[in-house]
Amino acid sequence: ETGVTQSPTHLIKTRGQQVTLRCSSQSGHNTVSWYQQALGQGPQFIFQYYREEENGRGNFPPRFSGLQFPNYSSELNVNALELDDSALYLCASSLAAGGALSSYEQYFGPGTRLTVT
Protein backbone atom coordinates (compact mmCIF):
# COMPACT_ATOMS: atom_id res chain seq x y z
CA GLU A 1 0.00 0.00 0.00
CA THR A 2 1.56 3.28 -1.10
CA GLY A 3 1.07 6.47 0.86
CA VAL A 4 0.20 9.95 -0.34
CA THR A 5 2.87 11.51 -2.51
CA GLN A 6 3.25 15.09 -3.68
CA SER A 7 5.39 16.79 -6.29
CA PRO A 8 7.43 18.83 -6.50
CA THR A 9 8.96 19.02 -3.03
CA HIS A 10 10.00 22.63 -3.36
CA LEU A 11 9.13 25.33 -5.87
CA ILE A 12 10.11 28.96 -6.34
CA LYS A 13 7.91 31.20 -8.45
CA THR A 14 7.64 34.89 -9.22
CA ARG A 15 4.64 37.03 -8.35
CA GLY A 16 2.05 36.90 -11.14
CA GLN A 17 3.08 33.47 -12.39
CA GLN A 18 0.96 30.32 -12.33
CA VAL A 19 1.80 27.06 -10.56
CA THR A 20 0.54 23.48 -10.61
CA LEU A 21 1.06 21.13 -7.67
CA ARG A 22 0.39 17.41 -7.90
CA CYS A 23 -0.81 14.75 -5.50
CA SER A 24 -1.18 11.00 -5.74
CA SER A 25 -3.70 9.53 -3.33
CA GLN A 26 -3.12 6.58 -1.08
CA SER A 27 -4.14 3.38 -2.83
CA GLY A 28 -7.89 2.78 -2.58
CA HIS A 29 -8.78 6.33 -1.56
CA ASN A 30 -11.35 8.29 -3.58
CA THR A 31 -11.27 11.72 -1.93
CA VAL A 32 -8.55 14.37 -1.98
CA SER A 33 -8.37 17.53 0.10
CA TRP A 34 -5.90 20.38 -0.24
CA TYR A 35 -4.64 22.60 2.56
CA GLN A 36 -2.43 25.67 2.77
CA GLN A 37 -0.11 25.92 5.76
CA ALA A 38 1.53 29.31 6.16
CA LEU A 39 4.63 29.56 8.32
CA GLY A 40 3.73 29.21 11.98
CA GLN A 41 0.07 28.51 11.28
CA GLY A 42 -2.20 25.51 11.18
CA PRO A 43 -3.31 24.14 7.82
CA GLN A 44 -6.22 25.95 6.17
CA PHE A 45 -8.72 24.01 4.04
CA ILE A 46 -8.67 25.03 0.38
CA PHE A 47 -11.05 22.50 -1.22
CA GLN A 48 -11.91 18.84 -1.52
CA TYR A 49 -12.56 16.62 -4.52
CA TYR A 50 -14.68 13.49 -4.51
CA ARG A 51 -15.14 11.43 -7.66
CA GLU A 52 -13.69 14.24 -9.79
CA GLU A 53 -16.13 16.87 -8.49
CA GLU A 54 -15.40 19.70 -6.06
CA ASN A 55 -17.07 18.70 -2.81
CA GLY A 56 -16.48 21.72 -0.60
CA ARG A 57 -14.35 24.85 -0.58
CA GLY A 58 -12.75 27.04 2.05
CA ASN A 59 -12.23 30.81 1.97
CA PHE A 60 -9.86 30.92 -0.98
CA PRO A 61 -10.31 33.03 -4.13
CA PRO A 62 -11.18 31.49 -7.52
CA ARG A 63 -7.56 31.73 -8.68
CA PHE A 64 -7.09 28.60 -6.56
CA SER A 65 -8.53 25.75 -8.62
CA GLY A 66 -8.19 22.01 -8.74
CA LEU A 67 -8.74 18.81 -10.63
CA GLN A 68 -9.19 15.20 -9.69
CA PHE A 69 -8.49 12.52 -12.26
CA PRO A 70 -10.15 9.11 -12.77
CA ASN A 71 -7.28 7.46 -10.88
CA TYR A 72 -8.06 9.85 -7.99
CA SER A 73 -4.79 11.76 -8.28
CA SER A 74 -5.20 15.51 -8.07
CA GLU A 75 -3.78 18.86 -9.06
CA LEU A 76 -3.89 22.23 -7.35
CA ASN A 77 -3.51 25.22 -9.66
CA VAL A 78 -2.86 28.73 -8.46
CA ASN A 79 -2.99 31.63 -10.92
CA ALA A 80 -1.62 35.16 -10.53
CA LEU A 81 0.62 34.21 -7.62
CA GLU A 82 0.92 36.65 -4.74
CA LEU A 83 3.61 36.89 -2.10
CA ASP A 84 1.13 35.67 0.54
CA ASP A 85 0.72 32.41 -1.39
CA SER A 86 4.10 31.35 -0.05
CA ALA A 87 3.32 28.34 2.13
CA LEU A 88 3.45 24.58 2.51
CA TYR A 89 0.67 23.01 0.45
CA LEU A 90 -0.61 19.73 1.84
CA CYS A 91 -2.66 17.12 0.10
CA ALA A 92 -4.68 14.58 2.08
CA SER A 93 -6.53 11.54 0.83
CA SER A 94 -9.33 9.55 2.39
CA LEU A 95 -11.96 6.99 1.53
CA ALA A 96 -15.49 8.36 1.55
CA ALA A 97 -17.62 5.30 2.18
CA GLY A 98 -21.24 6.16 2.85
CA GLY A 99 -20.75 7.71 6.24
CA ALA A 100 -18.46 5.02 7.59
CA LEU A 101 -16.45 6.41 10.47
CA SER A 102 -13.24 5.29 8.83
CA SER A 103 -13.91 7.76 6.05
CA TYR A 104 -13.12 10.63 8.40
CA GLU A 105 -9.45 9.67 8.61
CA GLN A 106 -7.31 11.72 6.28
CA TYR A 107 -3.79 10.74 5.32
CA PHE A 108 -1.44 13.56 4.48
CA GLY A 109 1.41 13.79 2.03
CA PRO A 110 4.73 15.46 2.85
CA GLY A 111 3.71 18.72 1.19
CA THR A 112 5.06 21.08 -1.44
CA ARG A 113 6.91 24.15 -0.19
CA LEU A 114 6.02 27.07 -2.49
CA THR A 115 8.00 30.29 -2.30
CA VAL A 116 6.76 33.33 -4.22
CA THR A 117 9.26 36.14 -4.76
Added chain:
Amino acid sequence: AQSVTQLDSQVPVFEEAPVELRCNYSSSVSVYLFWYVQYPNQGLQLLLKYLSGSTLVESINGFEAEFNKSQTSFHLRKPSVHISDTAEYFCAVIKAGGYQKVTFGTGTKLQVIP
Protein backbone atom coordinates in the same frame (compact mmCIF):
# COMPACT_ATOMS: atom_id res chain seq x y z
CA ALA B 1 -18.79 26.60 11.55
CA GLN B 2 -16.24 24.91 13.74
CA SER B 3 -13.19 26.46 15.39
CA VAL B 4 -10.27 25.11 17.39
CA THR B 5 -8.21 26.91 20.00
CA GLN B 6 -4.78 25.83 21.10
CA LEU B 7 -3.78 28.39 23.69
CA ASP B 8 -0.18 27.26 24.11
CA SER B 9 1.99 28.01 21.09
CA GLN B 10 5.05 26.44 22.71
CA VAL B 11 5.46 23.98 25.57
CA PRO B 12 8.95 23.19 26.87
CA VAL B 13 9.21 20.13 29.08
CA PHE B 14 12.06 18.06 30.48
CA GLU B 15 12.57 14.53 29.23
CA GLU B 16 10.59 11.93 31.22
CA ALA B 17 8.28 14.60 32.65
CA PRO B 18 4.52 14.57 31.96
CA VAL B 19 2.95 16.94 29.48
CA GLU B 20 -0.51 18.21 28.59
CA LEU B 21 -1.29 20.06 25.36
CA ARG B 22 -4.58 21.87 25.55
CA CYS B 23 -7.26 21.96 22.88
CA ASN B 24 -10.71 23.54 23.02
CA TYR B 25 -13.20 23.56 20.20
CA SER B 26 -16.37 25.39 19.31
CA SER B 27 -19.18 23.92 17.27
CA SER B 28 -22.97 24.05 17.14
CA VAL B 29 -23.10 20.49 15.81
CA SER B 30 -21.51 17.19 16.70
CA VAL B 31 -17.88 16.86 15.73
CA TYR B 32 -15.15 14.29 15.50
CA LEU B 33 -11.79 15.22 17.03
CA PHE B 34 -8.22 14.51 16.03
CA TRP B 35 -4.65 15.16 17.05
CA TYR B 36 -2.02 15.32 14.32
CA VAL B 37 1.75 15.51 14.78
CA GLN B 38 4.12 17.27 12.39
CA TYR B 39 7.86 16.62 12.58
CA PRO B 40 10.21 19.23 11.06
CA ASN B 41 9.95 19.46 7.28
CA GLN B 42 7.34 16.72 7.12
CA GLY B 43 3.60 16.43 6.54
CA LEU B 44 1.01 15.66 9.16
CA GLN B 45 0.58 12.27 10.79
CA LEU B 46 -2.58 11.21 12.55
CA LEU B 47 -1.77 10.61 16.23
CA LEU B 48 -5.19 9.71 17.60
CA LYS B 49 -8.87 10.33 17.03
CA TYR B 50 -12.21 10.43 18.78
CA LEU B 51 -15.16 9.41 16.61
CA SER B 52 -17.48 7.67 19.06
CA GLY B 53 -17.49 5.33 22.04
CA SER B 54 -15.04 5.68 24.91
CA THR B 55 -14.10 9.30 25.51
CA LEU B 56 -10.52 8.31 26.36
CA VAL B 57 -8.46 7.44 23.31
CA GLU B 58 -4.87 6.31 23.14
CA SER B 59 -2.09 6.24 20.58
CA ILE B 60 0.48 3.52 20.09
CA ASN B 61 3.33 5.71 21.38
CA GLY B 62 1.88 6.52 24.80
CA PHE B 63 -0.19 9.64 24.13
CA GLU B 64 -3.82 9.82 25.22
CA ALA B 65 -6.61 12.36 24.88
CA GLU B 66 -9.98 12.65 26.53
CA PHE B 67 -13.06 14.08 24.86
CA ASN B 68 -14.97 16.28 27.29
CA LYS B 69 -18.19 17.43 25.72
CA SER B 70 -19.27 19.68 28.58
CA GLN B 71 -15.97 21.56 28.51
CA THR B 72 -15.62 21.25 24.73
CA SER B 73 -12.06 20.07 25.21
CA PHE B 74 -9.81 17.37 23.81
CA HIS B 75 -6.52 17.75 25.70
CA LEU B 76 -3.54 15.61 24.77
CA ARG B 77 -1.45 14.05 27.53
CA LYS B 78 1.60 11.87 27.93
CA PRO B 79 2.88 10.71 31.35
CA SER B 80 6.55 10.66 30.33
CA VAL B 81 7.92 12.39 27.22
CA HIS B 82 10.91 11.38 25.14
CA ILE B 83 13.26 13.48 23.05
CA SER B 84 11.68 11.98 19.94
CA ASP B 85 8.32 13.56 20.89
CA THR B 86 9.71 16.98 19.95
CA ALA B 87 7.37 18.14 17.19
CA GLU B 88 4.39 20.37 16.51
CA TYR B 89 0.99 19.05 17.50
CA PHE B 90 -2.26 20.13 15.86
CA CYS B 91 -5.73 19.59 17.23
CA ALA B 92 -8.44 19.32 14.58
CA VAL B 93 -12.17 18.83 14.19
CA ILE B 94 -14.51 17.58 11.50
CA LYS B 95 -18.24 18.15 11.44
CA ALA B 96 -19.84 14.77 12.06
CA GLY B 97 -21.71 13.64 8.96
CA GLY B 98 -20.47 16.47 6.79
CA TYR B 99 -17.90 16.54 4.05
CA GLN B 100 -14.46 16.02 5.27
CA LYS B 101 -13.23 19.57 5.79
CA VAL B 102 -10.78 19.49 8.66
CA THR B 103 -10.50 22.61 10.81
CA PHE B 104 -7.12 22.85 12.51
CA GLY B 105 -5.87 24.77 15.49
CA THR B 106 -2.76 26.91 15.24
CA GLY B 107 -0.54 24.21 16.70
CA THR B 108 1.57 23.69 19.81
CA LYS B 109 5.30 23.16 19.55
CA LEU B 110 6.43 20.60 22.09
CA GLN B 111 10.10 20.97 22.93
CA VAL B 112 11.54 18.15 25.02
CA ILE B 113 14.64 19.23 26.93
CA PRO B 114 17.27 16.57 27.70
